[in-house]
Amino acid sequence: MPSLKQITTKIKSVRSTRRIMGAMKLIAAVRLQKAQAALMAYRPYSDAYRDVVLNVAALSESEDHPLLRVPEEKTNLHVLFFTSDRGLCGSFNSALIRNMQHYVEEQKEVFGNIKLSFVGRRGRDYFSKNGVATGKYYTGVNEKNSRKFSEELAVALTEEFRAGESDEIMLAYNHFVSAISQKMTFERLLPLSSQETEDGGAESSSDYIFEPEKEQIIGSILPKYVQVRIERAMNESLTSEHAARMTAMENATSNADEVIAKLTLLFNKTRQAIITTELMDIVNGTEAQRKGGNE
Numbered sequence: 340m341p342s343l344k345q346i347t348t349k350i351k352s353v354r355s356t357r358r359i360m361g362a363m364k365l366i367a368a369v370r371l372q373k374a375q376a377a378l379m380a381y382r383p384y385s386d387a388y389r390d391v392v393l394n395v396a397a398l399s400e401s402e403d404h405p406l407l408r409v410p411e412e413k414t415n416l417h418v419l420f421f422t423s424d425r426g427l428c429g430s431f432n433s434a435l436i437r438n439m440q441h442y443v444e445e446q447k448e449v450f451g452n453i454k455l456s457f458v459g460r461r462g463r464d465y466f467s468k469n470g471v472a473t474g475k476y477y478t479g480v481n482e483k484n485s486r487k488f489s490e491e492l493a494v495a496l497t498e499e500f501r502a503g504e505s506d507e508i509m510l511a512y513n514h515f516v517s518a519i520s521q522k523m524t525f526e527r528l529l530p531l532s533s534q535e536t537e538d539g540g541a542e543s544s545s546d547y548i549f550e551p552e553k554e555q556i557i558g559s560i561l562p563k564y565v566q567v568r569i570e571r572a573m574n575e576s577l578t579s580e581h582a583a584r585m586t587a588m589e590n591a592t593s594n595a596d597e598v599i600a601k602l603t604l605l606f607n608k609t610r611q612a613i614i615t616t617e618l619m620d621i622v623n624g625t626e627a628q629r630k631g632g633n634e
Contacts, residue, residue: 343613346606350599357595363427364588371518371581374482378515378574385571392564395547396531399557406497406561409530410506416450417474417505418442419492419528419569420466421512421576422459424478428580429587431513431521432461438523439511443471450507458488458573485573493566500529512572513579519586521579528568531561 341349399407420439422432439455439462446453457463457476467473475495480488499505508529513521549556 341605341609343606343609346602346609350602350606353595353598353602357592357599360588360591360595364585364592367581367585367588371578371585374574374578374581375515377482378578381571381574385567388560388564388567392560393531395557395560398547399553404554404557404561405501406529406565407531407557408500410503413450413506415452415454415505416446416507416509417454417456417496417499418509418511419456419458419496419572420462421510421572422457422462423576423580424460424480426461427587428584429590431580431583431587432459435511435513435523436462436465439466442511442525454505458492458576480573480577482574482577485570485577489566489570489573492569493562496528496569497562497565505529510568510572512576515575515578515582518582521582524575526568526572528565531564 456474
């Protein structure tokens with residue numbers, strides 16, 4: 340049985356850890372609130388932009404712009420994979436990595452070459468050690484600099500697709516559903532398809548009057564579309580990360596409370612046992628003295 344000092348030291352250690360977990364939970368909750376508000380404001384814009392681009396793509400030919408190119412053969416697949424830089428967010432990264440592994444195995448039957456690029460350190464650290472071809476990776480992404488990173492990534496990916504180095508470019512990220520639910524999403528970024536929407540339904544084309552020339556408008560909105568979708572994926576991933584971290588810290592705090600309660604009970608039982616033992620010693624000693632005196 341541990342001593343009272345050992346139990347007391349353990350209780351102090353758990354209480355200290357609980358305070359840290361509680362503080363991290365509050366920080367994550369504040370960040371989640373801000374990120375969620377920004378995401379909800381950005382979603383209508385990105386969805387509307389996507390609808391316009393898909394409709395315009397349906398009215399255009401592949402010769403109108405390089406980003407409308409539809410490869411005859413699928414040889415090279417490039418996946419931009421979003422994870423977090425830090426841990427302490429529950430199963431956020433492990434679930435993403437596990438699903439990505441399954442996806443890579445499935446796509447090996449379709450594509451000859453698969454390359455992964457990363458936003459976030461955790462995904463890159465895992466796949467760089469598992470024989471998967473890795474491209475660029477970006478760390479330190481947050482709500483303040485997501486626009487800058489998305490613009491940089493959009494330029495790099497569009498140039499790669501123009502040059503024919505990739506036949507298909509996918510985004511893999513956690514779609515934010517609620518504070519306790521996130522869903523991993525695989526979204527095709529390029530080539531553009533007018534037949535697919537985010538929920539898998541068909542997108543109806545509308546008639547457009549182009550002013551100025553059609554080619555000039557297409558050349559302007561298509562690269563911007565790539566940047567908008569990447570920024571949307573970043574915001575979804577960041578919001579999901581904050582939600583996962585808040586939930587993980589809340590669970591850790593609850594677990595710490597349970598451990599403290601059990602240790603406190605053990606402390607009381609141990610102290611009671613020590614007191615009982617001491618009383619028994621006193622009683623036995625007194626009884627021994629009484630018997631010795633009578634003799």
